[in-house]
Amino acid sequence: MTEKNNVVIEDMIVAIAQIPQEHWGNLLQMIKLFQDSANPKPEKAIDPYLQLKEELENPDPIIEVARQKALSDLLKEWDNDDDVEEQKETWEILSSLC
Incomplete structure (x- = not known):
């Protein structure tokens, strides 16, 4: 660790020591919440081909009715x-596509 990191850690320890122990649980929850927001989990990449295949094989009935x-x-x-x-x-175009 660098000297700067050591100073920050020492400052954090001093700050925590000044918090009444009965509030440490809340502090821990806040730290965990901060960790979650600072380090979001990467979303799983979705292959567009597989997504389209899934939609074609298992169509949503509401979307089908709307279409x-x-x-x-x-x-x-x-x-x-x-x-x-x-x-x-229009008929010529549609019939050529079928």
Whole structure:
């Protein structure tokens, strides 16, 4: 340890010695809380491929229903559109993708 570290440790010991012993438990909790916030645990890296695979294999039913409703609404909007030329172009694009 360096001399500076020794001085800091000595100062901490002096400060702790001035705290009534019945409060040491609270002090220890504060120190542990500080350690947790100063040294956060690294989050586990998530492989995007594995995450997507998991979502495809086990889809969330709420998300699936929302997607189906959004697609249904989009198709209704497209069906009600008066622009016949745009409908034909859209149909060609959609049919080429299927």
